[in-house]
Amino acid sequence: MTSASVSTTSRPPHPFFVLAAALLLPGMGQVLNGMLVRAWIMLFFALSLGVVSWHMTTPEHSFVGRHAGGFFVYAVMVMDAYVWARYRHTLARVRAGQR
Numbered sequence: 001m002t003s004a005s006v007s008t009t010s011r012p013p014h015p016f017f018v019l020a021a022a023l024l025l026p027g028m029g030q031v032l033n034g035m036l037v038r039a040w041i042m043l044f045f046a047l048s049l050g051v052v053s054w055h056m057t058t059p060e061h062s063f064v065g066r067h068a069g070g071f072f073v074y075a076v077m078v079m080d081a082y083v084w085a086r087y088r089h090t091l092a093r094v095r096a097g098q099r
């Protein structure tokens with residue numbers, strides 16, 4: 001069996017597994033969903049906005065406040081990964097004839 005046939009016939013990962021991976025490693029949820037370009041783009045924006053918000057704040061702000069832009073994109077990344085994983089999982093179940 002080739003790797004191409006395995007990836008097209010295998011079931012997508014469970015949405016909770018993707019959610020846990022996305023919470024632990026930024027961008028991993030998109031990777032598990034097969035959206036590599038989307039993962040790179042979101043990582044770029046998370047890092048970029050984290051740096052921008054760091055430069056726009058003062059040292060008196062908290063760590064989260066200084067990197068608020070990056071944390072915002074990280075939160076969007078987690079939600080995006082879960083929503084797409086849930087969609088793919090539901091679609092696979094419908095195509096398999098399950099409810």
